[in-house]
Amino acid sequence: MPAGKLQLPIALDAMGGDNAPASVIRGAEMALIRHPGLRFLLFGNRFMLEPLLQDVQLVRAASEIIHTEEMIAGDDKPSIAVRRGRNSSMWLAIDSVKSGKSCAIVSAGNTGALMAMSKLILRTLPGISRPAIAALFPTLRGECVMLDLGANVESDENDLCRFAIMGDAFARAVLGLSRPRVGLLNVGSEELKGRNEVKAAHQMLKTINSDLNYHGFIEGNDIAEGAVDVVVTDGFTGNIALKTAEGAARLIRTYLRDAFSSSIIAKSGAVLATGALKAVKEKLDDRKRNGAMFLGLNGIAVKSHGGADAFSFCNAISVAVELVKHNINVKITDEITAYTNPQTPPLSMDAIEGEAD
Amino acid sequence: MPAGKLQLPIALDAMGGDNAPASVIRGAEMALIRHPGLRFLLFGNRFMLEPLLQDVQLVRAASEIIHTEEMIAGDDKPSIAVRRGRNSSMWLAIDSVKSGKSCAIVSAGNTGALMAMSKLILRTLPGISRPAIAALFPTLRGECVMLDLGANVESDENDLCRFAIMGDAFARAVLGLSRPRVGLLNVGSEELKGRNEVKAAHQMLKTINSDLNYHGFIEGNDIAEGAVDVVVTDGFTGNIALKTAEGAARLIRTYLRDAFSSSIIAKSGAVLATGALKAVKEKLDDRKRNGAMFLGLNGIAVKSHGGADAFSFCNAISVAVELVKHNINVKITDEITAYTNPQTPPLSMDAIEGEAD
Numbered sequence: 001m002p003a004g005k006l007q008l009p010i011a012l013d014a015m016g017g018d019n020a021p022a023s024v025i026r027g028a029e030m031a032l033i034r035h036p037g038l039r040f041l042l043f044g045n046r047f048m049l050e051p052l053l054q055d056v057q058l059v060r061a062a063s064e065i066i067h068t069e070e071m072i073a074g075d076d077k078p079s080i081a082v083r084r085g086r087n088s089s090m091w092l093a094i095d096s097v098k099s100g101k102s103c104a105i106v107s108a109g110n111t112g113a114l115m116a117m118s119k120l121i122l123r124t125l126p127g128i129s130r131p132a133i134a135a136l137f138p139t140l141r142g143e144c145v146m147l148d149l150g151a152n153v154e155s156d157e158n159d160l161c162r163f164a165i166m167g168d169a170f171a172r173a174v175l176g177l178s179r180p181r182v183g184l185l186n187v188g189s190e191e192l193k194g195r196n197e198v199k200a201a202h203q204m205l206k207t208i209n210s211d212l213n214y215h216g217f218i219e220g221n222d223i224a225e226g227a228v229d230v231v232v233t234d235g236f237t238g239n240i241a242l243k244t245a246e247g248a249a250r251l252i253r254t255y256l257r258d259a260f261s262s263s264i265i266a267k268s269g270a271v272l273a274t275g276a277l278k279a280v281k282e283k284l285d286d287r288k289r290n291g292a293m294f295l296g297l298n299g300i301a302v303k304s305h306g307g308a309d310a311f312s313f314c315n316a317i318s319v320a321v322e323l324v325k326h327n328i329n330v331k332i333t334d335e336i337t338a339y340t341n342p343q344t345p346p347l348s349m350d351a352i353e354g355e356a357d
Numbered sequence: 358m359p360a361g362k363l364q365l366p367i368a369l370d371a372m373g374g375d376n377a378p379a380s381v382i383r384g385a386e387m388a389l390i391r392h393p394g395l396r397f398l399l400f401g402n403r404f405m406l407e408p409l410l411q412d413v414q415l416v417r418a419a420s421e422i423i424h425t426e427e428m429i430a431g432d433d434k435p436s437i438a439v440r441r442g443r444n445s446s447m448w449l450a451i452d453s454v455k456s457g458k459s460c461a462i463v464s465a466g467n468t469g470a471l472m473a474m475s476k477l478i479l480r481t482l483p484g485i486s487r488p489a490i491a492a493l494f495p496t497l498r499g500e501c502v503m504l505d506l507g508a509n510v511e512s513d514e515n516d517l518c519r520f521a522i523m524g525d526a527f528a529r530a531v532l533g534l535s536r537p538r539v540g541l542l543n544v545g546s547e548e549l550k551g552r553n554e555v556k557a558a559h560q561m562l563k564t565i566n567s568d569l570n571y572h573g574f575i576e577g578n579d580i581a582e583g584a585v586d587v588v589v590t591d592g593f594t595g596n597i598a599l600k601t602a603e604g605a606a607r608l609i610r611t612y613l614r615d616a617f618s619s620s621i622i623a624k625s626g627a628v629l630a631t632g633a634l635k636a637v638k639e640k641l642d643d644r645k646r647n648g649a650m651f652l653g654l655n656g657i658a659v660k661s662h663g664g665a666d667a668f669s670f671c672n673a674i675s676v677a678v679e680l681v682k683h684n685i686n687v688k689i690t691d692e693i694t695a696y697t698n699p700q701t702p703p704l705s706m707d708a709i710e711g712e713a714d
Contacts (some may be wrong), residue, residue, distance in 0.1 A: 050538075077547075077549075096449075118577070125673070138608065139608070140611060141609060150544050152553045153518075153544065153550075153551055154552060162640060167364055185597055186508050186597075187510065187592070187593055187596040187597065192434075193510075194510055194593070195510045195511060196556065197480075197595055219597070219600050220596070220597040220598065220599065220600025220601035220602075220603070220604060220606065221600040221601070221603050221604035221607070223601055223604055223605075224601070224604035224605050224607060224608040225604060225607075225608075227601070233597070234546055235596065236551070236552055237593065237598075238595050238596050239544040239576075239577065240542055240576070240577040240590070240594050240597075240598050241577065241594075241597050241598045241601040241602075242577065242601070243576050243577025243578040244577035244578070244580055244598040244599070244601060244602045245577075245579035245598075245601045245602045245604070245605035246578050246605075247577060247578035247579065247580055247582060247602070248580075248581050248602035248603075248605050249605050249606075250578070250581060251495065251496070251497060251581040251643065252495060252606060252609050252637070255636075255637045255640050255641070256613075256633075256637055259630075259633035259634065259636045259637045260630060260633050262632075262636070263632070263633070264633060265629055265630075265632070266629070266630050266633035268626075268629050269625075269626045269627065269628070269629030269630025269633065270626065270630060270633075271626070272622055272623070272625050272626030272629060273616075273617060273622075273623050273626025273627060273630060274619070274625060274626075274642075275620070275622070276616035276617050276619055276623035276626065276627075277616065279612075279616045279619070280609070280612045280613055280616045282611050284609065284612070311489050
């Protein structure tokens with residue numbers, strides 16, 4: 001094992017995901033080329049990992065294997081996984097973040113188990129009771145962050161406000177925006193419309209005591225328009241909206257594929273348009289946006305898509321790297337502290353007056 | 358005014374919608390060609406309607422104008438519209454359904470006002486406390502019905518079960534299916550996942566006392582897959598999911614248009630693929646699926662998209678015609694009665710035993 005300087009050690013659940021561990025090792029290789037300062041703690045079965053590492057010297061030189069023969073299956077119930085999975089690659093990987101041996105954990109394993117274990121091991125940040133899952137969504141203007149995508153099934157106005165603050169910090173870190181526009185997802189843009197908790201969150205965000213750039217209500221169709229950079233919603237609505245849109249995108253791709261193979265003329269057109277179609281495919285490539293963060297935990301946990309290939313997994317590692325580099329949790333904690341303790345500095349008189357109404 | 362036999366009189370809010378009244382008159386013409394037995398009651402300003410009818414003899418011969426100078430604007434608040442709009446074209450058109458002068462009302466006007474007035478004038482069917490908005494969604498297998506799309510912002514398990522029954526009746530009438538598969542939208546397919554009211558509705562639908570073909574939970578991506586024929590959800594989630602998917606579809610169309618005009622080669626490809634692209638465009642054409650029904654009211658009220666053109670408005674009229682022909686409200690009432698009064702016939706012993714567990 002090389003004794004090189006420990007820069008940004010990242011814990012990888014080498015056994016999680018449909019294509020693990022090969023996709024994890026190959027993804028780690030791509031990530032090392034992209035971010036040369038990385039080091040990996042690979043949690044998994046050494047008898048499976050060592051043969052793979054033979055072919056990937058770059059990863060081998062930058063990694064340490066922490067051997068375990070246990071792993072969480074994709075269909076394990078989170079409650080069972082938490083009770084019986086304390087020697088699993090997933091648990092040990094998360095625990096290395098808690099103990100400070102790594103700066104972040106990336107796993108393509110069972111989402112529910114990863115969330116349950118992460119909450120239990122890492123705990124939530126001060127002032128946060130519910131973590132949220134945040135991920136990127138393509139828009140006409142580029143990309144936006146959307147949260148919560150399913151960490152919770154119900155959220156009250158306080159949760160929604162915290163999601164707004166966390167999403168703002170995420171957009172600053174991952175999208176590099178200086179003042180992201182934050183929108184609250186609703187069924188209409190008028191103040192009277194929507195669920196009570198959404199209307200209450202709107203009133204709170206309008207007068208929020210921070211430099212959050214609150215845009216107001218948005219509707220579903222505004223997301224892809226790029227009306228805002230951060231889309232705030234509860235985990236039930238967010239999960240369903242995102243998956244419904246993914247399904248619609250898949251439907252259109254199928255329509256296009258069928259149409260382009262329907263005749264020789266159409267096929268010739270598709271050949272000429274190969275470059276154009278490839279450009280569209282690339283823009284819609286979910287693999288580019290792989291890596292959903294569990295925001296609000298006292299440690300960085302990134303969930304890769306279960307079916308991730310190496311490129312996709314590499315992008316999830318990149319999300320973790322950006323979040324570490326940007327000290328996302330320090331930023332969230334500062335913002336939440338300013339929000340929950342408006343009397344303490346740093347506070348302007350304007351903000352205090354804003355509080356009063 | 359011709360004294361022809363009154364077959365299927367349909368009330369049209371001739372003043373509702375961005376392109377009214379021209380789109381309404383031209384849409385009525387297309388509908389008359391499609392359904393020769395129709396008659397129209399045109400509610401609106403005769404000084405605007407009569408000149409238009411000069412050019413459309415077919416509609417003129419099959420219509421009666423009920424003159425009013427009042428109309429509901431697209432941005433009128435529903436509460437105000439209900440109080441001050443009693444002489445509006447919308448109100449009078451709905452009222453003609455209540456008084457039996459017409460079998461259905463079609464309007465491209467203000468959705469909130471149309472729903473509020475329809476509830477007030479028509480009232481709900483026995484056993485239904487909350488109406489739902491139902492509309493069609495394209496899938497890999499054809500089309501599915503989705504409800505509620507925004508009539509309510511919250512729905513409990515009893516509402517969701519009634520939506521399932523109403524959606525079933527709608528799919529039988531409009532899609533011509535004999536035993537539509539009904540699915541409940543959730544964030545996962547496991548029994549433990551989701552909101553409490555969704556889990557409770559799932560238990561109720563599993564043992565429901567009717568011939569409802571309940572499929573279980575579905576996720577957002579299952580909608581476009583065509584996993585079920587009827588997608589049941591609350592109006593907040595349904596509205597947002599539908600609009601998010603519409604936004605994603607628009608994003609992909611924009612990507613394609615930009616890509617196909619990015620180079621001469623791509624443009625040539627697009628020319629060769631014109632037929633194929635047109636076929637895809639047609640499949641995705643929302644105008645074909647125009648016409649959302651307010652299900653659960655004691656009368657048939659169909660909402661056309663506000664921006665509807667003639668073709669689109671004609672399709673909304675067609676939805677009304679199918680619902681009238683299939684006696685949708687009799688079917689809903691029968692099913693709801695069997696569901697809410699399981700002791701009364703027609704009931705099999707199986708169903709009674711099913712009730713017991």
